[in-house]
Amino acid sequence: MTTVVPTSEEDPVLPVVRFTAELSWADAGPEVAEPQVTRLCMEAQQCMVMERWLDLASLMLTSAEIVFSKVSDKDLECIFTVICNLVSKLENANEELEGAKLISTKITQQPTDKPAMRLKILFNLYNLLEGPNSRFFVYMQALNLALNGTVTDHIVPSFKKIDSFLKEWNIGVKDQRNLFLTVANVLKENKSSGKDSFKFLAKYLATFSVEDSYVMTEAKEEAVRAIIEFVKAADMFQCDLLDMPAVGQLEKDGKYVLVYQLLKIFLTQRLDAYLEFQATNSTLLKSYGLVHEDCITKMRLMSLVDLGCNESGQIPYALIKDTLRGNVASLISTIEANKVVEEGSQAMQGLANR
Secondary structure (H helix, E strand, C coil): CCCCCCCCCCCCHHHHHHHHHHHHCHHHCHHHHHHHHHHHHHHHHHHHHCCCHHHHHHHHHHHHHHCCCCCCHHHHHHHHHHHHHHHHHCCCHHHHHHHHHHHHHHHCCCCCCCHHHHHHHHHHHHHHCCCHHHHHHHHHHHHHHHHHCCCHHHCHHHHHHHHHHHHHHCCCHHHHHHHHHHHHHHHHHHCCCHHHHHHHHHHHHHCCCHHHHHHHHHHHHHHHHHHHHHHHCCCCCCCCHHHCHHHHHHHHCCCCHHHHHHHHHHHHCCHHHHHHHHHHHHHHHHHCCCCHHHHHHHHHHHHHHHHHHHCCCCCCHHHHHHHCCCCHHHHHHHHHHHCCCHHHHHHHHHHHCC
């Protein structure tokens, strides 16, 4: 199979157009193929002469997509490098954004066909762009491709740079919501740290203020999801969900008020309140995949931490035993095995000394 090798002696665009056109029409036979290949090459040349770079990109993308599954990854990368480089010829930010949309939309149309290669092409395109709007658009396309093509491992490392990306892109609140929620979904699909997924979900919810009441209802499902993720997480004991209007709206919601009450119990009350809640809402807890025994363990840990924060001096053993409803020794073993509650270390030390 021929390999596309751009040379310094001629613009690589025409060789790429010819290469992809010949492959696209190969099954039609030479009598049909040759005129079509000639036509496409002439159209490409005319676009170059008239500097119609967007039209040229569109022409090249049509053939490139057809041969996507027919050529090697090396050839694909070369073909799309030439196509993506066309954005550097565009004269202004609006044209660049249009080019970025044209190329990235075409690349993401078949997310399950060589998704890792498609993602690599998008990253290459991103690095060729200068405008923040163009870069943000392509990054969002990459996130959705990673999700739909189940190649989230390839994009998760970039999340470490989200803060610097935000400064560079300078995007509005609506785009921030879209970004944070999509990142949270990628992390959930990737089965990464529950803390990381929860962090971006909380960032999404935090973008809603009281003034956003007309759009805040769209966040109800995500608010519930955040509550359930927090309650399930064995290594999270603090959060700001109760301070967020997007979560607070659940308090008066007939469908989700009990979920809100559950969060309030975990953050502001102790084990006895949870046990009372569970006695009348066990079906609800099961419907969200919450395991009663796990909830008890977490609630005991949080109750112990609460004791350590609110009681001055030594904490009486009887008070600890009463608060935790017995099983103190078992709880200590859990803490020592998992080392999950740094805040409760003083209370734990007091128990160990007895």
